[in-house]
Amino acid sequence: MPQSDDDHLVDLAARLEHEDPRFARSLTTGRPTRPREYRRTGAWWVLIAGLVMLVTGIAAPDGLLIAAGLVTSGIGVQLLDPYRRPDEGDSGGAPGG
Secondary structure (H helix, E strand, C coil): CCCCHHHHHHHHHHHHHHHCHHHHHHHHHCCCCCCHHHCCHHHHHHHHHHHHHHHHHHHCCCHHHHHHHHHHHHHHHHHCCCCCCCCCCCCCCCCCC
C-alpha cells in the first residue's frame, strides 16, 4: 500500500528540519531566511581575506604571502560556486562512483 500524501509531507518536513534547522524554524515564524545553499557570507569573507593577502604580498614583495593569497582566493571562489553539490567528491575521485 503506498504512503499517503501526509506521510510524504511529514517525511519532507523532518528531512528539512534535519538538513537546515534555521531555515525550517524561519518558515514556522512566517519570515523565511535563505536556505543554507544560498548563504554565501562566509565565502565572501574568505575571498576578501585572500585578495587582501594577495595585494599585500604584491605590495611588499613576499612570495609566501602571494601564494597564500592565491590559494585563499581560490578557496573563496570555489565556495561561491552556485552549482556545487554537497555530496560531490565523496567517492574519492574514483570514476563511476
